[in-house]
Amino acid sequence: MKHVTLLALLMATTLAACATGPQQTDAEKLAFYRSHAGEPVKDFRYFGTINGWSPLGDGALAVWTKPSEAFLLELSGPCQDLDYAMAIRITNFGSRVSARFDDVIPLGAGTSSIKLPCRIQTIRPLDVKALRASQKELREAAAVEREAKT
Known part of the structure; x- marks a missing residue:
């Protein structure tokens, strides 16, 4: 309800x-x-490619890893260039992206020359x-x- x-x-x-x-x-x-979004999870499998992504302000984004699999990533603080990025890079270790350890890095012409990482605070699977x-x-x-x- x-x-x-x-x-x-x-x-x-x-x-x-x-x-x-x-x-x-x-x-x-x-x-x-x-x-x-579901309950927070500690990590998700990531094979280096993103099927799509959508900024949700400067502190969160939705990331599709497959057409039928997506996650809401909320960041630990404002990510300055997220709204202007043409692409993003997500750090990972062993094909896993982990909350509180990995980062989103905005890329593209609209972003600053210094690529500041944006720490992923929480990961929630999307329905x-x-x-x-x-x-x-x-x-x-x-x-x-x-x-x-x-």
Whole structure:
């Protein structure tokens, strides 16, 4: 029941954001991903390639290791260049990325010349199916709202 209530609240907030502007705030995006994240885990398997990633402000990001596997990484502090990075690198040891030991490093032309690592504080697996279903519902609700306005 708590999950349903939170989802309804997030949908209402998202719809309100859609009505007033085209983009969600970083806080809204992070709340949406947190609502689809499981309990923290100590690490995850990583074979050196990322299937996709999305910054969620300067303190968190979602990382897809496979199309059906993703993790919410919350960082120990602000990561200055995360919003401007064209790519990221994730440190690992023995094909495992560990909370409190490994880092995210923003890469690309929009980042500073000194590549400062951003420590991963927590790792939470994402329910990718539920995340995609919620995103679809939000897109459909926004489309209905746009149609109603015209």
